[in-house]
Every structure is written in structure tokens, then in C-alpha cells.
Amino acid sequence: MDADATSSGATPGSPGSPGTPAAPATARSRRFDPDRRARIIDAALDVIAEVGVAGVSHRKVAARADVPLGSMTYHFDDMDQLLRVSFEKFADTIATRYEQWFRQATNADEARAAVVGLIHADLLDSQRELVLTTELYTLAARKPEFRTLTCDWMARSRRALRPFFDEPTTHLLDALIEGLFIHAALDTTPPERARTAEAVRRITSG
Numbered sequence: 473m474d475a476d477a478t479s480s481g482a483t484p485g486s487p488g489s490p491g492t493p494a495a496p497a498t499a500r501s502r503r504f505d506p507d508r509r510a511r512i513i514d515a516a517l518d519v520i521a522e523v524g525v526a527g528v529s530h531r532k533v534a535a536r537a538d539v540p541l542g543s544m545t546y547h548f549d550d551m552d553q554l555l556r557v558s559f560e561k562f563a564d565t566i567a568t569r570y571e572q573w574f575r576q577a578t579n580a581d582e583a584r585a586a587v588v589g590l591i592h593a594d595l596l597d598s599q600r601e602l603v604l605t606t607e608l609y610t611l612a613a614r615k616p617e618f619r620t621l622t623c624d625w626m627a628r629s630r631r632a633l634r635p636f637f638d639e640p641t642t643h644l645l646d647a648l649i650e651g652l653f654i655h656a657a658l659d660t661t662p663p664e665r666a667r668t669a670e671a672v673r674r675i676t677s678g
Contacts, residue, residue, distance in 0.1 A: 505539075509547045512537045516558040521600045525555065525607050552615075559608050559621055566601065567628040569594060574632045583636035584676060587645060588669045591652055602657045609654075626650075637676060644675045 515537035519528050528551070530544040537543075548554040573590045577583040612618040626646055633642040648671055652663055 508537075508539055508543060512539060512543065512547060512554070513558045513561055516554055517562055517604060520555075520558070520607055521603050524603075525611050528555070530554075552617075555611065556618065556621070559604075559611070559618070562604055562608070563621055563625045566605075567625055570629055571632045574636070577636065580636045580676065583633065584669075584672050587633075587649065587672050588665060591649060591663075591668055592665050602653065605653055606657050641676055645672065648672070648675060 512533060516528065516533045519532050519536055523532070530551070531541060533554070534541045534544055544554070548557070570590060573586045573594070574583060577586050608618070608622065612622045629646045629649070630642040633645055637645065652668065656662055
């Protein structure tokens with residue numbers, strides 16, 4: 473046996489011994505990967521935005537997240553759970569931004585302006601979010617168990633409007649926002665800001 477190996481306490485073929493290649497950095501880092509679950513969720517949303525819920529698979533999401541395929545079933549019981557958790561994150565992100573638009577408003581006029589800004593300067597600015605929103609709506613229409621996500625999302629939206637408008641008006645405004653979202657996803661011509669402002673004025677004038 474080599475004297476140096478004997479003196480160092482290393483044995484041939486053991487990790488760190490002469491002649492034994494070190495494990496690749498990527499392999500070592502993947503053993504400790506605390507962000508893996510969150511990365512899978514983000515990857516799932518990216519895949520949904522590209523191919524729709526119907527085209528999502530564990531293999532596609534794992535490849536996008538750069539994780540072993542076995543990680544999918546380790547972190548999520550099935551595809552429905554992955555979809556639910558992913559859309560929960562998406563809905564929370566949009567609802568939080570929604571709420572921020574109205575935190576700066578101090579009266580009804582400023583809230584009306586915030587509605588228009590929310591629609592045209594925020595929600596309609598991202599094709600990815602338009603697609604994800606319509607995918608969630610379609611999923612909830614097909615599977616009633618996903619409607620808790622859309623109901624919670626709408627409830628948060630109406631709570632943000634409630635300091636400025638009465639209950640029936642908040643429902644109408646929320647429906648306007650959601651409706652324009654769908655129209656933007658389906659129409660080749662984006663809605664005009666002036667028409668949106670007029671619609672908001674009419675809904676809130678009473």
C-alpha cells in the first residue's frame with residue numbers, strides 16, 4: 473500500500489483518496505436542494521403557460537425544473553395536487569398585486585383610476601398571466617374542487633374594492649375586471665383605456 477495513503481488514513485477508492493475523482497458539483501448540490509419544491513411549482517406554471525393544463529406532465533415539469541423525475545411524486549401526491557399548489561401561488565401573486573393598487577387610493581375617484589390602471593397597466597401587460605388565468609378558469613369549470621381557488625381569489629378582489637364602493641358595486645367591478653381579462657385573451661384588438669374608464673364610471677355612478 474502507498475505510504476502516503478496509509479499515513480493520511482485514506483484507502484484506495486474512498487472519497488478524497490488519490491485516484492478517486494470528486495463528485496461533480498451539480499450532483500453534490502442536488503443532494504441538498506431546499507428550494508426544489510418551489511422550483512417545481514414555478515416550472516409547472518411555466519409549462520402550463522406554454523402547453524396548457526392538458527399538456528402538462530410530470531416529465532415536462534421535472535425537465536423544466538431540472539430535477540429528477542422521482543422528485544415529482546416525492547413532493548406531490550399526484551398531478552391534481554401539483555396543479556392546485558401551483559395555481560394557489562399564481563392566484564396569490566395576482567391578488568397581492570391587485571390589493572396593492574388600492575392601498576394607495578384615499579377616495580372613490582382614486583379607486584376608479586386604480587381599477588383602470590390595474591387593468592391596463594398591470595393585468596393586460598402579460599400574455600403569460602392571461603393564459604394562466606384562463607387555464608385556471610377552464611380547470612375550475614371542469615373540476616368543481618378547483619373552484620375554491622377562484623372563489624377565494626374573487627373574494628380577495630372584492631375586499632380590496634369594498635372600502636370605496638358598496639357590496640353590489642364591488643361585485644360588478646370585479647366582474648368587469650375579470651371579463652376584460654377574458655376579452656383580452658380572446659380578442660385580437662386590446663380594449664381601449666377610455667372605454668374601460670367609461671365602463672368603470674357607469675358602474676360606480678349610482
